[in-house]
Amino acid sequence: MTTAAALFPSFDGTEDGCLPTLPVRGPVWTLLNPNEATGLKAQMSALSGAIDVDNQGFFVRGEGIIIDASATVEAGAYLIGPCYVGPRAVVRSGAYVREYSWICADAVVGHATEVKHSILLPGAKAPHFNYVGDSILGKDVNLGAGTKLSNLRNDGGEVHLRVNGERVASGLRKFGALLGEGVALGCNSVTNPGVILGCDSVVWPNVTVTGVHGAKSEHR
Secondary structure, eight states, X not given: OOSHHHHOTTOOSOSSSXXXXXXXXXXXXXXXXXXXXXXXXXXXXXXXXXXXXXXXOSEEESSOEEEOTTOEXXXXXEEESSEXXXXXXXXOTTOEEOTTEEEOTTXXXXXXXXXXXXXXXXXXXXXXXXXXXXXXXXTTOEEOTTOEEOOBOTTXXXXXXXXXXXXXXXXXXXXXXXXXXXXXXXXXXEEOTTEEEOTTOEEOTTOEEOSEEOTTOEEO
């Protein structure tokens, strides 16, 4: 339940655009460690490219902003580099794309959605009033309007997970959620720091989720 193979089984690295390299062994959350040599921050710092879309009604700040020519970035969106927006991805008006956001092909960052130090794998959608911090969303994940992926404990301490009945230290102070392929979260739901949901899990509206859960889990 903590590996890339379990959470993102269809991702094979041949999809369109620039793609992150997921860990072959070990927990996926190592990608979110800013000090990891193969983590998200290091991988994105190695990318090269430019803003290739024609429309200029959005705002940018910082270096390393890469936007594929086939992506759509609507007027009023704000992007801070480094970040990447892949083929046919959509960043809607009012979106706030912060540093080290990797928005893969066909993914959606919607109106009033904030993304920070996170990966939206191909086809993942955070379309309305969402917060996605220090998280990885698998293919065809959909966040309902107002859903928040919380990434910081109230006491600011290290995030721990409960895996196979054992308390496991993540090594991360900021850790949102790992959402497997096809996960659907209802409107105004919240995931506490360090949540993992297996493929095709469902969270009902207004529910707060904690912990590590296998494929097709349901939370109501």
